[in-house]
Amino acid sequence: MTSSATATAVTPYRAYVTRVTGIRRLSPHFIRFTLWAEDLHLFDPGGMDQRIKLFLPRPDGTVPDVGFGREPQPSMMEWYQQWRLLDEAERNPIRTYTVRDIRPADCEIDVDFVVHGTEGPASAWALGASAGDELIVIGPDVRAEQAGGGIEWNPGTAREVLLAGDETAAPAICGILEGLAASDEAKVFFGETYIEVPTSEDILDVRAPSGVVVRWLPRDGAPLGEMLGHAVRDWGRRRRIIFEARRAAWAPGLTPVGAPAGSSGYEELSPDEQLWEVAEPDGFREYAWLAGEAGAITGLRRHLVKEIGLSRKQVSFMGYWKKGRASA
Ligand SMILES: Cc1cc2nc3c(=O)[nH]c(=O)nc-3n(C[C@H](O)[C@H](O)[C@H](O)COP(=O)(O)OP(=O)(O)OC[C@H]3O[C@@H](n4cnc5c(N)ncnc54)[C@H](O)[C@@H]3O)c2cc1C
Structure with a gap:
């Protein structure tokens, strides 16, 4: 690979800096969040059990700078390494979720949270979030050469x-x-x-x-x-x-x-x-x-x-x- 190709390579996972545009209480224990970002049209529409990472805010509402603002974005290995090097008090919680629906044309995704109280930061975030809040979602980029990561559903020949x-x-x-x-x-x-x-x-x-x-x-x-x-x-x-x-x-x-x-x-x-x-x-x-x-x-x-x-x-x-x- 040439150095210019390396410089422009798209990392398989992208950090989407989203805003909450919809909150729907589906049931006593499920809350559906609709998240919007201008670049969510790039979210790989593969779906199924596609996992994502939520880069949740710290208690004061901020997130550390691990290079997500850069283009091309840092690889998962790069930003994670940077995050790991932070003092423990500086680190924000990261949790794994599933993308429930993907609407690239509307630059939207849905994520369904199970709410189980406020002990866990993800559940606490879901219980306290309001429309307009920011949430960084790390998810697949459809332009990446190695797209399709993070989907475990694979029936092969089985029916x-x-x-x-x-x-x-x-x-x-x-x-x-x-x-x-x-x-x-x-x-x-x-x-x-x-x-x-x-x-x-x-x-x-x-x-x-x-x-x-x-x-x-x-x-x-x-x-x-x-x-x-x-x-x-x-x-x-x-x-x-x-x-x-x-x-x-x-x-x-x-x-x-x-x-x-x-x-x-x-x-x-x-x-x-x-x-x-x-x-x-x-x-x-x-x-x-x-x-x-x-x-x-x-x-x-x-x-x-x-x-x-x-x-x-x-x-x-x-x-x-x-x-x-x-x-x-
Ligand atoms: C690939 C993958 C996909 C996932 N998809 C989803 C998803 O789409 N929606 C979703 O809600 N979760 C999903 N999860 C599960 C979610 O990541 C965990 O429940 C996570 O622990 C929640 O983080 P937290 O910050 O709320 O709690 P944590 O800080 O991780 O845990 C705090 C305490 O809460 C307990 N706890 C954690 N989850 C639950 C729960 N559901 N019920 C009761 N007690 C709990 C823990 O045992 C711990 O004692 C997924 C996990 C993986 C690995």
Whole structure:
């Protein structure tokens, strides 16, 4: 690459300095923010479970200068390094969210916040924000050569899908379902979706492909993760028989459920389970996407792999938050 090409290269993620133009209380625990910035027409419209970073203000409402005002903008590595070098008191909170909707023509995006009190800076910001407030969103730039980062939804060849998550994953799951429903392939996907939410009033509207059943699971006082656990285990019990039949009927040209030919179909999890792993389901027929509270999600992933016989390559699991621990 020439030095002039390097100088003009577009970094995959751009800092959009947005203004709040809309605030909608969707339900007791969800607030939708519409954010506007002149350059949001550059936001990659890929959607699905596209993650973003929120560069939240410090308690005094300011943010440190890490070079976002420069063009071309600093790479994620550059600004993050600069942010890390700040004194702890100077640093502002950064949190990871999902872009719920992208309207490049209107230079707008929507972000749905789960509000869980004022202990966490992101939730506190959402509860206190007003129209006109500034929020820096770090999101994908459609002009970048390596566009498409930050989307974990990747069914590969699989067409039977299981999506499961808690309220923090609701924006991502709804984004995926609506992305699938709008795609040319909408009719080929089938499967089940479970979204656990705090109360029955938190059930939201979502468009899904006709073959994908969506079930909202209001906790209404039940422990976090319990209802989701029952639903995924029940799915596993029902589908296991079919998976085994498919495996038995395996013939050249078809990939057996759970593992490519030649493998046992069972894969042990390492004892030090990670909180995030993205599947590579090419060659498989089924794909599970799980996200939410880390403890709950890792338990479900373990169940699908160890007891239902899915391969680790078929199960993406993402710990979106951890009970009792602030996100770094
Ligand atoms: C890829 C990705 C996408 C995400 N998308 C979204 C999204 O679109 N919308 C969304 O609301 N969240 C989303 N999350 C989750 C969000 O980043 C976390 O909930 C985050 O901890 C919130 O930051 P905070 O500053 O409010 O709380 P923190 O400062 O991180 O945590 C403070 C305390 O609150 C607890 N806590 C954190 N989140 C919750 C919660 N939801 N309910 C109850 N207690 C909680 C923590 O355990 C901790 O004890 C996403 C996370 C990831 C990794």
